[in-house]
Amino acid sequence: MLYLLYEKLRAWVYEHGLDGPFGVLDQIEFRALAAAGLSFAIVLLMGKRVIALLARLKIGDAGLSDAESLRRIAASKSNTPTMGGILIAGAIFLSTFLLADISERWVQLGLVVLLWMAGVGAADDWLKMTAARRGSSRQGLHAWEKLVFQIGIGAIVGYFSYRAGLSEAPVDTAHVLNLPFQKTYESAVTDRLGAGVIVLPLGVFVVSSVLMIAGMSNAVNITDGMDGLASGISAVVALGLVVLALVAGRQSWAQTLLVPSVAGSGELAVLAGSMAGACLGFLWFNCSPAQVFMGDTGSLCLGGLIGYTALVVRQEAVVLLMSGVFLVEIASVVIQVGYFKSTGGKRVFRCAPYHHHLHLGGWTEQQIVARLWIVTVLLLVFALASIKVR
Numbered sequence: 540m541l542y543l544l545y546e547k548l549r550a551w552v553y554e555h556g557l558d559g560p561f562g563v564l565d566q567i568e569f570r571a572l573a574a575a576g577l578s579f580a581i582v583l584l585m586g587k588r589v590i591a592l593l594a595r596l597k598i599g600d601a602g603l604s605d606a607e608s609l610r611r612i613a614a615s616k617s618n619t620p621t622m623g624g625i626l627i628a629g630a631i632f633l634s635t636f637l638l639a640d641i642s643e644r645w646v647q648l649g650l651v652v653l654l655w656m657a658g659v660g661a662a663d664d665w666l667k668m669t670a671a672r673r674g675s676s677r678q679g680l681h682a683w684e685k686l687v688f689q690i691g692i693g694a695i696v697g698y699f700s701y702r703a704g705l706s707e708a709p710v711d712t713a714h715v716l717n718l719p720f721q722k723t724y725e726s727a728v729t730d731r732l733g734a735g736v737i738v739l740p741l742g743v744f745v746v747s748s749v750l751m752i753a754g755m756s757n758a759v760n761i762t763d764g765m766d767g768l769a770s771g772i773s774a775v776v777a778l779g780l781v782v783l784a785l786v787a788g789r790q791s792w793a794q795t796l797l798v799p800s801v802a803g804s805g806e807l808a809v810l811a812g813s814m815a816g817a818c819l820g821f822l823w824f825n826c827s828p829a830q831v832f833m834g835d836t837g838s839l840c841l842g843g844l845i846g847y848t849a850l851v852v853r854q855e856a857v858v859l860l861m862s863g864v865f866l867v868e869i870a871s872v873v874i875q876v877g878y879f880k881s882t883g884g885k886r887v888f889r890c891a892p893y894h895h896h897l898h899l900g901g902w903t904e905q906q907i908v909a910r911l912w913i914v915t916v917l918l919l920v921f922a923l924a925s926i927k928v929r
Contacts, residue, residue: 568808570638571781571785571808571809571812573638573812574638574809575813575819576816578634578812578814579630579816579820580816580820581629582626582824586626586821589623589625590824590830590831593622596669598622598664598669619831623834624661624835624836627817628653628654631810631813631840632653634809634817635649635650638809638813639810643803644703645803646807646810648699648703649807649847651692652692652843653844657840660834661835663679663834664679679835689752689756689839689843692752694748694749696748696850697744710730710731710732712799714853716736716737716739717855719925720929721735721929722736722929723797723798723800726797747855751847751849751855752842752847752850755846756841756846758862758865758868759838759839759841761869762838762894763834764894765827765908766828766829767825767829768907768908770818770833772864773841773845774822775912775919776845777811777812777845779857780845780848781811783849783854783857784804784810784848785808786852787799787804787853788801788807798854799852799853799854801851807848811848814841818841821837860922861918861919861923863915864914864915864918868892871887871893871896872891874888876891894911
């Protein structure tokens with residue numbers, strides 16, 4: 540909104556010699572950093588008030604666990620308020636609305652993903668955490684209900700993203716299958732597509748959208764099981780998304796690096812910057828011992844935005860690499876459940892998801908969280924470095 544206001548008043552600003560202080564709004568990099576700072580400040584300023592409100596509403600973690608060995612640990616957190624993801628979602632929305640070009644289609648779709656996923660997560664959190672007060676046995680949304688909403692938004696966003704990318708010029712790189720180490724362009728001095736580059740049809744593009752958005756939202760949701768784990772990792776991944784969006788949004792940068800260029804996608808750097816700032820602000824209250832949990836409200840919208848941004852900038856492989864911890868976490872659950880059912884009760888891990896396996900193996904919660912942060916930073920470095928290897 541501030542950027543659009545600046546656009547409307549641009550002539551007046553220059554006429555009165557104010558282009559110096561306000562001219563920085565033309566720089567996406569500045570607005571991305573400003574969005575990170577603003578969202579951090581919003582969460583920090585509103586955090587105590589929101590936590591107190593959630594506590595009064597008795598929206599607290601029930602401290603339940605399916606694993607007998609974890610119940611004592613979970614019980615110690617039973618009174619910690621959850622649904623704190625409204626802080627994250629609110630800060631991202633406000634910062635993006637104020638500092639991004641909201642006339643840009645990619646920003647509009649990103650805000651739809653944010654609100655949709657946060658809404659689904661909030662409904663799930665509310666049903667779970669107020670069940671006792673309401674005298675209801677309804678413990679959140681059923682798994683199939685959440686999946687329907689996740690697949691639905693993935694399909695809707697995939698369709699409109701595909702249609703929006705049809706205006707791509709001079710060549711269609713908004714729909715390419717961007718494989719690791721493959722050159723999108725023949726060279727840095729030509730805009731012709733490289734040999735073997737595949738341009739995805741609508742159906743395949745929509746399927747990839749569903750997989751990225753639904754898959755990443757579930758992966759972050761499963762990872763959110765220890766103080767500061769999901770919020771810290773999400774902050775690191777969001778910083779990587781800022782870089783990827785800036786590269787994809789500038790034809791010259793993308794062509795130099797031989798990666799897809801998607802017109803207008805640079806504005807997603809502001810959205811990603813807002814994510815990073817909101818996660819860091821939330822970590823202020825979520826670090827051990829946590830004063831609040833993000834719940835499904837936060838984890839679903841963060842995962843959805845990560846998947847959406849990866850889809851738009853055509854860097855799914857790179858984002859999956861930097862999100863490696865999230866993938867290991869969700870894979871551990873799939874493997875554990877599948878193996879348990881197929882063998883009649885045997886287990887691969889002590890407990891799933893994987894962070895609980897490490898916990899039962901003797902690592903403290905603080906060690907697990909800090910070490911998985913470190914792993915994510917290293918994955919981010921490798922992922923961004925891989926862009927140059929073509």
